[in-house]
Amino acid sequence: MAQNKPDPREMARQAAKLVGTKLDQRKEAERNAANKPQTAAAAAGGAKADPNSMPKGATGTPQKEPPLEDIEHQLAKEYKEYSVAEFFKKNRQMLGYSGKVRSLTTIIHEYVTNSIDSAEDAKILPDIKVEIQEINDHLKVIVEDNGTGIPKSKVGNALGELLSGTKFHQRRQRRGQQGIGAKGATLFAQITTGKPTKVKTSLGNYKIYECEVSIDVKKNSPIITGEKEYSGNYRGTRIEAEFAEVTYNRSEYSVYEYLRMTAIANPHVQVTLIEPTKEIIVFPRASTKIPPKAKDSLPHPLGISTSDLMDMALVSPNRKISSFLQQEFTRVSSDKVKELQTMCPAVDFNRAPGTLQWPEAEQIVQSFQKVKWIAPETDVLIPIGEEQLQKSLKNLLAPEMMRVVVRKPHVFRGGIPFMVEAAIAYGGKAGSEASAAAARGDEKTPGIQRAGEVLRYANSVPLLFDAGSCATMEAVKSIDWARYDLRKWEEMPVSIFINFVSVYVPYTGAGKLAISQEEEIIEEIRSALMECARDISMYLHSLQKAEDQERRRQIFFRYIGEVAEALHDIKGVEKVKVQEKLRKIAEERTKLAEQEEELEEIGVDEDMKEEEEK
Numbered sequence: 001m002a003q004n005k006p007d008p009r010e011m012a013r014q015a016a017k018l019v020g021t022k023l024d025q026r027k028e029a030e031r032n033a034a035n036k037p038q039t040a041a042a043a044a045g046g047a048k049a050d051p052n053s054m055p056k057g058a059t060g061t062p063q064k065e066p067p068l069e070d071i072e073h074q075l076a077k078e079y080k081e082y083s084v085a086e087f088f089k090k091n092r093q094m095l096g097y098s099g100k101v102r103s104l105t106t107i108i109h110e111y112v113t114n115s116i117d118s119a120e121d122a123k124i125l126p127d128i129k130v131e132i133q134e135i136n137d138h139l140k141v142i143v144e145d146n147g148t149g150i151p152k153s154k155v156g157n158a159l160g161e162l163l164s165g166t167k168f169h170q171r172r173q174r175r176g177q178q179g180i181g182a183k184g185a186t187l188f189a190q191i192t193t194g195k196p197t198k199v200k201t202s203l204g205n206y207k208i209y210e211c212e213v214s215i216d217v218k219k220n221s222p223i224i225t226g227e228k229e230y231s232g233n234y235r236g237t238r239i240e241a242e243f244a245e246v247t248y249n250r251s252e253y254s255v256y257e258y259l260r261m262t263a264i265a266n267p268h269v270q271v272t273l274i275e276p277t278k279e280i281i282v283f284p285r286a287s288t289k290i291p292p293k294a295k296d297s298l299p300h301p302l303g304i305s306t307s308d309l310m311d312m313a314l315v316s317p318n319r320k321i322s323s324f325l326q327q328e329f330t331r332v333s334s335d336k337v338k339e340l341q342t343m344c345p346a347v348d349f350n351r352a353p354g355t356l357q358w359p360e361a362e363q364i365v366q367s368f369q370k371v372k373w374i375a376p377e378t379d380v381l382i383p384i385g386e387e388q389l390q391k392s393l394k395n396l397l398a399p400e401m402m403r404v405v406v407r408k409p410h411v412f413r414g415g416i417p418f419m420v421e422a423a424i425a426y427g428g429k430a431g432s433e434a435s436a437a438a439a440r441g442d443e444k445t446p447g448i449q450r451a452g453e454v455l456r457y458a459n460s461v462p463l464l465f466d467a468g469s470c471a472t473m474e475a476v477k478s479i480d481w482a483r484y485d486l487r488k489w490e491e492m493p494v495s496i497f498i499n500f501v502s503v504y505v506p507y508t509g510a511g512k513l514a515i516s517q518e519e520e521i522i523e524e525i526r527s528a529l530m531e532c533a534r535d536i537s538m539y540l541h542s543l544q545k546a547e548d549q550e551r552r553r554q555i556f557f558r559y560i561g562e563v564a565e566a567l568h569d570i571k572g573v574e575k576v577k578v579q580e581k582l583r584k585i586a587e588e589r590t591k592l593a594e595q596e597e598e599l600e601e602i603g604v605d606e607d608m609k610e611e612e613e614k
Contacts, residue, residue: 083217083218085162088162089191100245103243104254106185107185116145118145118237121148122147130272130273139243156213158183161221162183162184162187175459175461186213200240202234204235208232259271265384265389265462267384267395268290270285286396294380294382297417302413303413312324312353320352373415377417384421397428406419412519416504420499422496425495426494426539430450430495453495453496465513470508471500483537498528557583564579
């Protein structure tokens with residue numbers, strides 16, 4: 001007869017009960033030992049050890065378990081704080097440093113975006129040089145620009161202190177916004193090669209400053225060494241750093257591809273790339289028009305949380321909550337404040353903002369959702385622009401056909417303004433230089449062709465990685481491309497361009513590689529792409545139509561000579577006259593067919609427009 005297996009839950013209960021009993025006995029023993037006075041013999045060490053209290057096989061004085069207070073003290077000693085630099089040192093993949101190709105592209109991305117911002121701030125046409133050198137199994141990266149330069153007192157903060165900078169607290173459209181960027185590259189160089197980052201900079205005042213920067217990881221503070229100052233005619237910044245665990249190639253996620261994409265979305269920028277092979281590639285500027293400087297924007301009430309309101313109130317210089325709301329938020333007038341007062345009778349709007357309590361702030365934020373607000377200001381958004389984008393695409397892609405669309409501004413999360421720029425280019429150099437086999441998934445088919453690509457951007461900054469979690473790709477995948485004769489666009493010479501423009505980009509992570517899948521953002525991208533696709537579809541229709549017309553004519557013309565000869569033999573009529581008449585009939589008949597096809601196409605186009613509007 002089989003034995004019944006013990007119930008695991010009952011065994012766990014019994015074990016817990018036993019442990020609890022032993023803990024109680026231990027605590028009781030410790031209390032008794034503390035209260036019981038020692039005898040003279042025990043104090044002199046003459047007391048005999050109880051053999052029952054000693055571990056099996058042990059001799060001498062029995063080992064006493066440490067009291068609970070000592071355990072708590074030990075745990076308190078082990079509890080330590082760590083700096084943000086230590087955190088990112090152990091979690092560098094969060095900054096984009098994972099994989100040899102990706103890490104190198106991330107480094108170039110951080111340096112180049114800083115260089116473009118620096119030049120634009122001073123209304124200078126950016127001229128950037130990127131050089132990559134092989135040194136044994138390391139790569140040396142040199143990036144030099146003609147921007148404003150870095151003040152001597154701020155070099156350490158700019159390159160050696162994570163989460164410090166000029167962009168995080170600004171509500172302005174910028175390429176970077178988190179204060180990590182180039183500091184992350186300094187940290188990556190330090191942890192892969194142990195070498196500091198070399199810097200040369202000048203404000204254009206004939207004073208040149210050079211130094212080496214590394215990071216005190218424990219304190220998240222810069223370490224400056226090798227300082228040198230001298231006179232010279234120079235303006236800009238030159239950064240030189242050496243890295244391990246990186247690789248250079250020309251894959252679709254490479255430095256080359258990143259700089260090509262940068263040139264497309266920034267037509268006023270010229271970039272020169274010197275590869276490890278010493279080959280020089282120049283991405284020339286397509287325009288000398290520098291984008292206007294973005295304006296600071298005030299937060300909109302619909303995009304504010306209770307925590308945001310509390311943080312702003314605590315540092316507000318205004319004397320009253322009412323004036324704080326009017327002066328530090330957009331679209332809040334005195335009438336709106338009165339409306340809020342009626343909704344929040346328990347809140348005294350004449351009090352100082354710094355005295356605002358959490359329940360009161362929560363009540364105000366809830367009232368924000370009930371008020372009818374004017375949409376946020378949209379003149380704070382600076383798109384590339386239709387004309388500039390067309391110039392850039394023609395300059396670098398030279399497509400047979402393209403369509404550029406700049407949508408009107410909208411808002412997401414209730415009050416954050418954004419807009420979408422989109423384009424589709426067909427033919428020419430559009431698409432990526434991928435092998436035909438890779439494009440079709442057929443390894444046996446050799447040859448090179450242009451394969452479809454999606455060029456993703458946020459504030460004109462390329463997004464090469466994490467496409468699967470990005471709002472841009474979600475929008476692309478949601479479109480029925482077959483309706484626009486682009487069913488297999490991945491295998492066609494097609495470039496799909498998307499630029500998300502906003503004062504705040506909702507990135508999915510610290511690496512700034514993908515845009516959060518907000519419903520409003522995805523819908524706007526879809527609308528822009530479908531508008532572009534409609535024109536590309538008409539062009540593809542025209543190509544197919546011309547091909548069909550020519551085929552039809554050739555069929556008629558092919559037999560005109562034979563028919564004319566047969567009529568000459570039967571009727572005796574002249575061949576030339578018969579041929580001319582038959583040719584004329586063929587042209588008239590094919591023309592009628594063409595007109596009928598055009599009418600059908602117009603009807604199809606109208607149907608497509610109606611469906612998109614729905």
